[in-house]
Amino acid sequence: MKDKAVLPIVLSGYLKLGDAVIITDQDHRILDINRYYEQTTGYSRDSIIGFKAGFLKSGLTPAATYTSLKSEMKRGNPWSGVFTNRKKSGEIWHSSITITPIQLENKLYFVGVFRELEQLKEGIYLSEKKRAETQRELLKVLAISCEIRDPGIEEHLLRVQTLSEKLVYVHDRRMQLKLSESYKSHIAHASILHDIGKAEIPEGILYKPGPLSPYERKIIEMHPLMGADILNKISREINNEVISSLEVAENIILYHHEKWDGTGYPHRLKGEEIPLEARVTAIVDVFDALTSRRAYKDSWSVAQALSFLNEQKGKHFDPDMVESFFNYFDERGE
Numbered sequence: 001m002k003d004k005a006v007l008p009i010v011l012s013g014y015l016k017l018g019d020a021v022i023i024t025d026q027d028h029r030i031l032d033i034n035r036y037y038e039q040t041t042g043y044s045r046d047s048i049i050g051f052k053a054g055f056l057k058s059g060l061t062p063a064a065t066y067t068s069l070k071s072e073m074k075r076g077n078p079w080s081g082v083f084t085n086r087k088k089s090g091e092i093w094h095s096s097i098t099i100t101p102i103q104l105e106n107k108l109y110f111v112g113v114f115r116e117l118e119q120l121k122e123g124i125y126l127s128e129k130k131r132a133e134t135q136r137e138l139l140k141v142l143a144i145s146c147e148i149r150d151p152g153i154e155e156h157l158l159r160v161q162t163l164s165e166k167l168v169y170v171h172d173r174r175m176q177l178k179l180s181e182s183y184k185s186h187i188a189h190a191s192i193l194h195d196i197g198k199a200e201i202p203e204g205i206l207y208k209p210g211p212l213s214p215y216e217r218k219i220i221e222m223h224p225l226m227g228a229d230i231l232n233k234i235s236r237e238i239n240n241e242v243i244s245s246l247e248v249a250e251n252i253i254l255y256h257h258e259k260w261d262g263t264g265y266p267h268r269l270k271g272e273e274i275p276l277e278a279r280v281t282a283i284v285d286v287f288d289a290l291t292s293r294r295a296y297k298d299s300w301s302v303a304q305a306l307s308f309l310n311e312q313k314g315k316h317f318d319p320d321m322v323e324s325f326f327n328y329f330d331e332r333g334e
Helices: 009-016 035-041 063-074 128-146 153-175 181-193 196-200 214-220 223-235 246-255 276-290 302-311 319-331
Strands: 020-025 030-033 079-086 092-104 107-116
Touching: 009 020, 009 030, 009 092, 009 107, 020 035, 035 092, 035 107, 063 079, 063 092, 153 181, 153 276, 153 319, 181 246, 181 276, 196 223, 223 246, 246 276, 276 302, 276 319, 302 319
Parallel strands: none
Antiparallel strands: 020 030, 020 107, 079 092, 092 107
């Protein structure tokens, strides 16, 4: 038999909120709910007052969520999190909930305010960590799918992504640029897309073992423009809340073959006209290509590749970026 207690009048104001509200005593026995809670869950006020709130559990909310909740409640602190419960109909519902402990005349009460996530009219919520993980994986899938003709390309792309992340952090620290964390993260994630335009290049040209003709070279040099076109077509179908800052990706795709002295392609940009993100990827892409074995070449040693980068400092590559790249290897003791 459930016992019914009386809700203090001072707490009744919470029942007028526009979200679902449930109020319990210190033993977590339900004292009252508002009409929005009734509408959301299907439970009527009279049918659940007096029961312990635990009867609403579905077993689908992670145990860690309840551990965190109990820990904060013991300290007398409010707690926020996400519950997965079942409505009276058996339908699963997810709610963002805040539970606040309130002390009145030596008695403790808990006010829970729920918002049903399924009923949000627009938008999607992802934590910053989850958003970054999702973006990284989606860009990885996009990059690999565009270059699926080359079975060894995945390892190259992942190495470029990892090394671009290392370089941009070292360069930011060494040059005291104070770049934002989100910008550095975008560079790392988007670098994997640098060569997606090669998906449009005929295999006979892309994998030709001998020297390219002037015409074939011209076709190869169009891949940054083709890549930017691919990205723009895809971006129109992508939720910008999941994939953000596609401008960084476009800059990397378009300009990673530009050279510091203005002799690169496709736009012959010079010096700092080249976006920083493209200067990062340019060094990493060449370094990994040199130190990797390909069907048409043997791999270089790290020392040989670094020597080449040093020779091209101020010609092909940003001199400061090359120094930061050397610093990265110095920090690793290489």
